[in-house]
Amino acid sequence: MAQGPRDRVSAPRGVPDDGTPAPASGVGTDGAPDTGRRALEATWRIESARIVGALARYTGDLALAEDVASEAVAEALVSWPRDGVPRDSTAWLLATGRRRAIDAFRRRAGRDVRYAAFARDLDEGGVHAGATPSGDDEPDLLWDPDRIEDDKLTLIFTSCHPVLPKEARVALTLRVVGGLTSEEIARAFLVPTPTIQARITRAKKQLGAARVPFEVPPADERPARLGSVLNVLYVIFTEGSSASGGGDWIRTDLAREAIRLARVLSRLMPDEPEAAGLLALLELTAARFPARTGPDGEPILLADQDRRRWDASAVRRGRAALARAEAAGRGLGPYALQAAIAEQHDVADSVDGTNWARIVRLYEALGRVAPSPVVELNRAVAVSMASGPEAALEIVDVLVGSGALAGSYLLPSVRGELLSRLGRRDEARRELETAAQRCGNERERGVLEAKAAALGPPSG
């Protein structure tokens, strides 16, 4: 039977791979062992954040929780194919992870007084509260449904902690909150798997060295810490929606993961308008994905997209999220403003039918709360649509004069477009050629080269 659509997505997400032995040979060769492995993969895809979150709350140590969760998965890879899938597979992983954590505490007790106290309590069956390990033998405490949501939020904040370099935050979040393997993360970011493994190992060490507690940040640190979380999710999404290298134009799996995480975050933090704003931005941007590529994967520009192929449900979800951000009544933040711009495109029936004057105003507002040369360049594009290329070229030339975005393909690409509309073909061609040379994405480069070529040979 044909499996057309499935061929287009990457292999299903698997189980953790760091420090985990490869599955025993022979697994997967006949029905029963394969069933065990596949059930494990499915359980992990659905429940990994819960499992790692609950174990991190139990141990007070995200790095240890991640290690023992991986060990539990390794154990399941051996025992499930052999003994059958447990009736409650999540509880099995959790109980096994907890046993491994207790083993680790006992091992460490010899070298570290902190752990010695824990181990003594474990032996006496004592129960701790908060970030210290509980010696209770009932897995129910670990599995308290009232704590699951808190665990998930804590997991997100901890893996996006500012003591970590940005790349490490992204990798760790995808790993512990998204449940992706190092190999999957590596594939998504087009780097070798050992690079991601090293990045995650280092991140876990850094969290330990900085004694980062497994807790949601206190109120006074929240705004700054939330900023880091939102930025990580945004980076994951943009990496998925506009691949910075390689031949793929969109890697929807990463974008989908970012939207999923943003959805979780905005529900967990209903009073944070920017959490809703980010979700709105991602939904309203992803709504256009179905029309962004042609049959051969070539990019199709906004003006040429078949708007009937836009995802109407995603537009509705995005607008609803944006309305929640607006309802907070505190003015729109940078993510919500970008969402409002995306919304203007999503609701327009054509480029000509787009409310460009409103988009210009939104970019002006965005430039006030989050000034950047890229925002300024986008404002110039909107101005060119609202008031013509001449006014826009003035903005772009100020940018050129400031030296901002030097070396980026964006500036010559926009400038070339404006010059072309003004009939200054030789200058336009030169700008577009420069842009093509600087552009890292093969597909996008092709579009720029085609535009330059369409202007004809140099005159005179």
Add this chain to the structure above:
Amino acid sequence: MAKYMLIMRSTDEAEAAFADSGIDFDEMLATMGRFNNEMIEAGVLVAAEGLEEADKGVVVDYSTDEPTVTDGPYGETKELFNGYWILDVPTIDDAVAWAKKAPLAGSGMKSEIRRIPTIDEFPADNEWIQAERAWRERTGQL
């Protein structure tokens, strides 16, 4: 990704036992709501509907030349079809894992999981398939 239908099934006996159990309706809504919400958040839930009681439905039976219409329930069949979820997930194992989490319990309660073939699995040169594809494109169902 592939679409699977989780078909909620029960029996007359399970229905009667449920009616007698005196379970709080609000609590049932909350439990089901949490389950659905988890699937929505995970981005796997495509659609879901629950059906009105079978005895308020009608059965059209094609065993005879002219179909026979009778009031529900199904008569001699003991299995009742009560509702469904459609999930978009990577493998059938994911559909099974979600089904195991569904807040359904009791003797005779079941969910059946069936894959929904995509339009790509039908002959692309057939005019009816082409018409269906056009309708799916138009209504955002691809």
